Amino acid sequence: MLNSITNLMHAVALTTYTILIGRALALGEEHFTVWIFVTFFIVMIVKYLGMIVHLPVVDLHDRRHHTFWIAISIAVIFMNAFTLLAIQAHAGIVIAGTAITGGLCGYYMHTLFRPDRGNFAFVALAMVIEYGLCAALTTGPVRFAWVCLIASNALWVALKQVKALSERKLHNDIYHLLLIGSSYLLYDSITSGLWKAIWP
Secondary structure, three states, X not given: OHHHHHHHHHHHHHHHHHHHHHHHHHOOOOOOOHHHHHHHHHHHHHHHHHHHOOOHHHHOOHHHHHHHHHHHHHHHHHHHHHHHHHOOOOHHHHHHHHHHHHHHHHHHHHHOOOOOOOOOHHHHHHHHHHHHHHHHHOOHHHHHXXXXXXXXXXXXXXXXXXXXXXXXXXXXXXXXXXXXXXXXXXXXXXXXXXXXXXXX
16 A cells, blocks of 8 residues: 555656646746656656556556556657757767667567566666666766666665565655655756756
8 A cells, every 4th residue: 555655656746847847848947948848758657657557457467468568668768768868968879878778678578478478677777777878978966866866776676675675565665755856856956957968
């Protein structure tokens, strides 16, 4: 029950950040761009799809399960591409980052049709690589926010190994709370005007 609550809290937080960015963009506030809005919007969509795919009505039926995970994988490819565009990365980096994400997500979609119904680690790896690339390309509070997102994912992996937490799925609750905070830092960093690649 708690896991569902913190998961919903994260979804609501992402929705709130997206709406606030959309409002700022509509008002013409400085540093808010269409690419940043689209990035947060797709992150929000991926979050809701991720919640739906775990519902029994979807998870227990292979066709629905595969369809939703394919949709999530494709959304992640676009999400990573738009994120690189949002930080004004060089075209070559956008292409390379999108290609890496496409390759990893594509392979994940291929594994969906195996008996184990896919290894999500490939999609997770694509996202962590993206976070790392964004952290390397940016500076100041924007870089800090990306590093916090990386740390949140790393901590989730570590906490999952703690039996007392994993048995009650408390590692997921901690993870959701960390993501709310990390996502807020990313949203808050927009006003710094540092959503721009520092190289090449």
